[in-house]
Amino acid sequence: MVDPIxxxxxxxxTHKIGEDEAIVRxxxxxxxxxxxxxxxxxxxxxxxxxxxxxxxxxxxxPYLTPYTxxxxxxxxxxxxxxxxxxxxxxxxxxxxxxxxxxxxxxxVSLLIGFVSALVQFLxxxxxxxxxxxxxxxxxxxxMRIVEVLSGIPFLLYVVLLMVVLEPGLHTILIALGAxxxxxMARLVRGQVLSLKEQEYVLAAxxxxxxxxxxxxxxxxxxxxxxxxxxxxxxxxxxxxxxAWLSFLGLGVSAPAASLGMLVSDGISSIRLxxxxxxxxxxxxxxxxxxxxxxxxxxxxxLDPRLRK
Amino acid sequence: MKNKENxxxxxxxxxxFPLVTGFFGKYSVLKAVDxxxxxxxxxxxxxLVGESGCGKTTVGRTLLRxxxxxxxxxxxxxxxxxxxxxxxxxxxxxxxxMIFQDPYASLNPRMTVSDIIGExxxxxxxxxxxxxxxxxxxxxxxxxxxxEHATRYPHEFSGGQRQxxxxxxxLAVEPEFIICxxxxxxxDVSIQAQxxxxxxxxxxxxxxTYLFIAHDLAMVKHISDRIAVMYLGKIVEIADSNELFxxxxxxYTKALLSAIPVPDPEIAKxxxxxxxxxxxxxPINPPAGCRFRTRxxxxxxxxxxxxxxxxxxxxxxVACHI
Amino acid sequence: MTRxxxxxxxxxxxxxxxxxxxxxxxxxxxxxxxxxxxIVGESGCGKSVTAHAxxxxxxxxxxxxxxxxxxxxxxxxxxLTEKEMQKLxxxxxxMIFQDPMTSLNPxxxxxxxxxxxxxLHMNVNEKEAKRRALDMENLVGFPNPxRRYNQYPHEFSGGMRQxxxxxxxxxxxxxxxxxxxxxxxxxVTIQAQILELMKDIQKRLDTAIILITHDLGIVADVCxxxxxxxxxxxxxxxxxxxxxxxxxxxYTWGLLKSVPxxxxxxxxxxxxxxxxxxxxxxxxxGCAFMPRCKYALKVCVEHDPPNFQxxxxxxxxxxxxxxxxxxxxxxxxxxxxx
Numbered sequence: 001m002v003d004p005i006x007x008x009x010x011x012x013x014t015h016k017i018g019e020d021e022a023i024v025r026x027x028x029x030x031x032x033x034x035x036x037x038x039x040x041x042x043x044x045x046x047x048x049x050x051x052x053x054x055x056x057x058x059x060x061x062p063y064l065t066p067y068t069x070x071x072x073x074x075x076x077x078x079x080x081x082x083x084x085x086x087x088x089x090x091x092x093x094x095x096x097x098x099x100x101x102x103x104x105x106x107x108v109s110l111l112i113g114f115v116s117a118l119v120q121f122l123x124x125x126x127x128x129x130x131x132x133x134x135x136x137x138x139x140x141x142x143m144r145i146v147e148v149l150s151g152i153p154f155l156l157y158v159v160l161l162m163v164v165l166e167p168g169l170h171t172i173l174i175a176l177g178a179x180x181x182x183x184m185a186r187l188v189r190g191q192v193l194s195l196k197e198q199e200y201v202l203a204a205x206x207x208x209x210x211x212x213x214x215x216x217x218x219x220x221x222x223x224x225x226x227x228x229x230x231x232x233x234x235x236x237x238x239x240x241x242x243a244w245l246s247f248l249g250l251g252v253s254a255p256a257a258s259l260g261m262l263v264s265d266g267i268s269s270i271r272l273x274x275x276x277x278x279x280x281x282x283x284x285x286x287x288x289x290x291x292x293x294x295x296x297x298x299x300x301x302l303d304p305r306l307r308k
Numbered sequence: 309m310k311n312k313e314n315x316x317x318x319x320x321x322x323x324x325f326p327l328v329t330g331f332f333g334k335y336s337v338l339k340a341v342d343x344x345x346x347x348x349x350x351x352x353x354x355x356l357v358g359e360s361g362c363g364k365t366t367v368g369r370t371l372l373r374x375x376x377x378x379x380x381x382x383x384x385x386x387x388x389x390x391x392x393x394x395x396x397x398x399x400x401x402x403x404x405x406m407i408f409q410d411p412y413a414s415l416n417p418r419m420t421v422s423d424i425i426g427e428x429x430x431x432x433x434x435x436x437x438x439x440x441x442x443x444x445x446x447x448x449x450x451x452x453x454x455x456e457h458a459t460r461y462p463h464e465f466s467g468g469q470r471q472x473x474x475x476x477x478x479l480a481v482e483p484e485f486i487i488c489x490x491x492x493x494x495x496d497v498s499i500q501a502q503x504x505x506x507x508x509x510x511x512x513x514x515x516x517t518y519l520f521i522a523h524d525l526a527m528v529k530h531i532s533d534r535i536a537v538m539y540l541g542k543i544v545e546i547a548d549s550n551e552l553f554x555x556x557x558x559x560y561t562k563a564l565l566s567a568i569p570v571p572d573p574e575i576a577k578x579x580x581x582x583x584x585x586x587x588x589x590x591p592i593n594p595p596a597g598c599r600f601r602t603r604x605x606x607x608x609x610x611x612x613x614x615x616x617x618x619x620x621x622x623x624x625x626v627a628c629h630i
Numbered sequence: 631m632t633r634x635x636x637x638x639x640x641x642x643x644x645x646x647x648x649x650x651x652x653x654x655x656x657x658x659x660x661x662x663x664x665x666x667x668x669i670v671g672e673s674g675c676g677k678s679v680t681a682h683a684x685x686x687x688x689x690x691x692x693x694x695x696x697x698x699x700x701x702x703x704x705x706x707x708x709x710l711t712e713k714e715m716q717k718l719x720x721x722x723x724x725m726i727f728q729d730p731m732t733s734l735n736p737x738x739x740x741x742x743x744x745x746x747x748x749x750l751h752m753n754v755n756e757k758e759a760k761r762r763a764l765d766m767e768n769l770v771g772f773p774n775p776x777r778r779y780n781q782y783p784h785e786f787s788g789g790m791r792q793x794x795x796x797x798x799x800x801x802x803x804x805x806x807x808x809x810x811x812x813x814x815x816x817x818v819t820i821q822a823q824i825l826e827l828m829k830d831i832q833k834r835l836d837t838a839i840i841l842i843t844h845d846l847g848i849v850a851d852v853c854x855x856x857x858x859x860x861x862x863x864x865x866x867x868x869x870x871x872x873x874x875x876x877x878x879x880x881y882t883w884g885l886l887k888s889v890p891x892x893x894x895x896x897x898x899x900x901x902x903x904x905x906x907x908x909x910x911x912x913x914x915x916g917c918a919f920m921p922r923c924k925y926a927l928k929v930c931v932e933h934d935p936p937n938f939q940x941x942x943x944x945x946x947x948x949x950x951x952x953x954x955x956x957x958x959x960x961x962x963x964x965x966x967x968x
Binding site: 469 | 672673773787789790817818819820821822823825826844845846847848849850851870871874875884885886888889890899900901902903904906907
Binding site: 025027029030198199200202203204205206207208209210213217218221222224 | 401
């Protein structure tokens with residue numbers, strides 16, 4: 001055998017055997033991994049960008065014009081104007097600037113979306129986590145309560161709340177929050193039930209960890225993926241719900257406006273002044289679409305089955 | 309070793325799981341562990357072997373009160389665990405720990421290694437701040453890993469490394485007794501030996517007592533002083549490990565021993581294997597009398613009528629009529 | 631000699647975000663009619679990937695076959711279309727998987743599942759297919775084939791399911807049967823049953839078997855030849871006797887020594903192989919086993935060892951077999967080779 005390798009090399013090589021415990025691959029956490037997958041999903045990123053733009057505009061939009069959302073100009077030459085360099089989206093029947101009102105409405109709508117998602121998150125996760133982990137009769141009772149509450153029609157519930165509390169933004173927030181945490185609680189309970197037989201949970205119990213610690217240190221962090229997806233998708237749902245409450249006249253009270261309220265107002269003058277419907281309708285659709293696409297992308301990114 | 313006190317005494321332990329079957333919610337009972345008794349002496353290793361579904365894992369978990377026992381007594385250091393209160397259990401869990409089977413499922417994937425090993429320290433308020441960090445590094449060194457690994461997540465490690473992290477976590481509370489629930493069955497052969505040697509070394513240096521649960525008889529023989537064989541919720545034979553291998557009395561033990569694959573073609577070809585017929589019966593409706601009789605080639609009438617009792621001396625006991 | 635299956639220089643990689651994992655790095659072996667060969671190695675060594683590549687069952691992406699050929703009676707399987715491959719799977723090559731719980735369709739009667747393949751590949755009618763399926767159930771030792779035919783997988787125990795899988799994969803009399811860890815999920819007493827069955831079937835049907843396993847113990851009983859894989863390569867191959875009695879590769883030594891011996895009364899320390907297998911995202915330049923090898927030479931660091939002939943039909947990829955390594959062998963405490 002012709003071999004170019006020098007004979008010198010055929011001598012024992014002294015080295016520390018098996019000392020090589022070093023990890024070659026770079027460290028990636030679950031969230032870094034998810035973010036990388038999310039970035040590859042063009043649709044989801046577009047959704048995210050739109051959401052961010054909407055958020056920024058909702059904050060600064062109303063200040064870009066010299067008008068305020070409730071300043072009326074009840075002179076016929078100022079009412080129902082189409083788009084112009086002075087009023088970018090035109091004005092409504094009370095002479096209010098639509099551009100200002102659309103972004104003010106977006107601010108209210110997004111606030112409703114985020115706050116109700118947050119309420120849902122806080123109540124639903126805690127409730128579902130406790131119910132699922134403790135199990136037994138505690139779980140029975142807690143789940144029966146959820147079933148009873150979800151048996152009450154949403155509309156009835158809101159109307160009742162409106163009667164008891166005075167109508168307005170905070171009533172809507174309470175109403176939406178009170179309804180949506182139910183399904184979140186069910187989701188979290190299901191997740192927790194499937195996770196609690198995992199050996200790391202048993203290990204924590206064997207170490208003497210309290211139920212509280214197991215729920216919040218072990219179980220909830222491990223079902224954060226589905227929870228986050230669900231919360232993201234709950235935002236457009238709440239915005240939508242508020243929009244049709246506005247249609248029924250149960251929305252935020254004038255002169256404040258949400259996007260839903262603006263659409264509702266715009267419908268009455270659809271024949272004569274279609275832009276009054278078009279702008280708010282366009283932005284509400286865009287927001288909901290963007291959140292939904294982003295939420296779907298997030299679900300794909302967080303799906304543990306794709307994880308290597 | 310003979311004269312040493314018992315660290316653990318188990319008497320007539322039973323663990324039944326209620327099952328709801330059928331549309332009408334008919335209750336039936338799965339007798340996972342059905343009336344078993346054994347002792348473990350301080351500093352020894354008792355091997356517990358049996359096939360899947362025989363209840364060996366349930367035994368381990370019931371000893372730690374991860375499952376509530378249905379009946380019986382568990383005396384740990386002469387204290388009855390079955391009747392202990394929640395705060396007493398917490399104290400007992402500092403002395404009694406567990407290593408789990410699946411190195412992939414037994415570590416929380418969202419926690420770093422230092423959080424995983426540090427958790428017992430936090431729960432029992434054993435160390436804080438710098439002392440906590442030092443202790444974590446010390447534990448990592450003890451199991452052959454280093455401080456660099458502390459900030460990593462479990463998925464970055466190989467199976468053997470993860471299992472060693474699990475060992476470090478169990479050692480954090482300085483236990484006296486460790487239940488090893490199939491700690492090596494999910495690992496590769498070359499790695500199994502690493503973990504077994506680690507457990508051996510730790511036993512020597514820290515004076516630990518083990519209950520070693522496994523289905524691999526060869527490994528159990530290697531690590532155990534005594535071995536108990538389980539079949540369908542019962543212990544059928546218990547003996548010193550060399551004695552058990554040299555002189556198995558129960559037909560099930562004989563079959564188990566002969567089924568062990570031998571990495572030697574000469575022996576493998578000349579060996580007479582006992583191939584058991586059929587499958588393990590369901591623990592919901594175990595056969596009356598001796599539970600092994602449905603697969604036993606030596607079964608007689610008496611086996612169906614009477615449940616065999618333990619006989620033999622303190623070194624070797626067997627529950628069989630024959 | 632008829633070469634039934636010829637695998638040449640097979641290279642398979644997985645493309646993942648962190649880079650390219652070279653799971654199989656040039657595997658060459660052949661299989662003759664009626665022969666049974668074992669591929670032994672630890673998890674991640676590429677043994678399952680090799681089997682799946684032969685069956686063309688790899689998901690792509692992320693898997694890519696980088697190089698090589700798989701010739702079944704002269705036909706390169708890697709060049710076939712998916713449709714041609716479907717005809718071949720189950721008909722000429724059968725496969726049994728590790729997990730009998732998930733490899734049967736839970737909503738279909740077991741007998742039907744066996745008959746399905748027969749109908750598909752052998753071009754026979756319903757009745758004939760059923761007869762054949764019942765024959766197969768008999769062959770794999772179902773106590774009551776007629777009744778079992780109409781049962782669903784959940785009514786079967788693990789051992790019975792694996793028998794059903796074997797019946798299914800053998801129903802069309804394939805020339806090659808690939809068994810991917812067929813007994814790993816089973817208990818020892820059931821494992822013994824299945825191994826006995828495989829031996830028996832091999833004798834009766836003269837099927838060539840590729841047995842993939844991590845357990846050197848079960849191989850000794852069933853196979854004629856063994857190939858030991860490490861880090862995506864075959865490091866040693868030879869007859870059963872060669873591998874167990876005259877192993878030449880330090881990795882094989884390590885594998886044999888790390889299992890406890892039943893025949894010793896003394897409690898001795900096990901000899902583990904220290905360290906971990908390399909991460910194949912960054913395969914080593916030299917011998918992949920070098921970092922864990924007690925007998926490593928300087929040459930191992932930079933140069934990957936080629937296959938050396940240790941005896942007729944016995945090869946090992948280790949520099950210790952090089953003629954120039956004689957002196958070094960003595961220095962590290964090994965016998966010189968004659």
